[in-house]
Amino acid sequence: MTDKTNTPSGETTDFGFETVDKNQKESLVRGVFDSVASRYDLMNDLMSAGIHRLWKRFTIELSAVRPGQTVLDIAGGTGDLAAKFSRLVGDDGKVILADINDSMLKVGRDRLLDSGAVGNLHMVQCDAQMLPFPDASVDCITIAFGLRNVTDKDRALRSMERILKPGGRLLVLEFSKPTNPMLEKIYDTYSFRILPMMGQLIANDSESYRYLAESIRKHPDQDTLLDMMEDAGLVNCEYHNMTGGIVAVHRGIKA
Structure with missing residues (x-):
């Protein structure tokens, strides 16, 4: 049987700064996360100096999750958000940790x-x-930190948007575009020089972390992502910049 995910489609997309066949990107991304899964949490702490925990805490606060609700954490990999939502929804609620990558799950x-x-x-692989x-x-x-992939x-x-209940919320936490040109220059230097070196030293994999840096630059900026959420049918969309726009959390509501 032919593996359709690896069969050239004629359509292309980005894989970091490379252009690849659209049907091959999923397997390429899977290879990245297979490689970094065991050191993913450690690298997150080192790369962000632990600030990623504050970004995620703010996202949880914006979610307004209550006891008894159902929460889906997509690209939730190592489960840090899912664990916190589990306590918030309680015994009458449900938290689904979903990821496309088996190694991360x-x-x-x-x-x-x-x-x-x-x-x-x-847990669901999807x-x-x-x-x-x-x-x-x-x-x-x-x-x-999953939508860009x-x-x-x-x-x-x-x-x-389809699976949200009316009034349900979507929150997208993702690296974005710094709002200060000087900060952007410093961030570029860190991303393309220091981050791959850290990846090599800690995870023995500089190429995967070079891809992660490139994928951040290819991801839509704050206003573009806001428009995309509105085009998907969500309403009352907004975003909050954190750490000078290095990261932003977008929120949209199902009408």
Whole structure:
């Protein structure tokens, strides 16, 4: 049987600064995260000096998740957001940790089991572009540092909008465009010189972290992503810059 995900389609997309066949990007991204999964959390702490925890805490506050609700954390990999949502929704709620990458899910499963995760947590390996959940079945969706790796972001946003309940919230936490030119210059130097070196030293993989830096630059800026969320059917869309726009969290509501 032919693997359609690796069959050339004639359509191209970006993989960092490279242009690749659209059907091949998923396997290329999978290779990156297979390589970095075991050191992913450690590298996040080192790369952001721990600030990523504050970015995620603010995202959780914006989510307004309440007991009894259903939360889907897409590209949730190692499970740090899912663990916090699990406590917020309580025994009557449900948290679904979803990721397309099996290696990341395995790390998340082991981490959650070690932390004594409760029974309201479920894990699903799935593609954000084709979410396997019923229409209007989820109260809140989060995707933290994952949307930039999705091949067809518009399709993924429409898929998320479809499964949200009316009044449900989508929160996208992602690296974005710094608002200060000087900060942007410093950030570029860090991303393309220091980050690959750290990747080599800590994870023995400079190329994966070079891709991660490139994927950040190719991701839509704050206003473009806001327009994409509105085009997907979400309303009352807004974003909040953090750390000078290095990171932004976008929020949209299902009408």
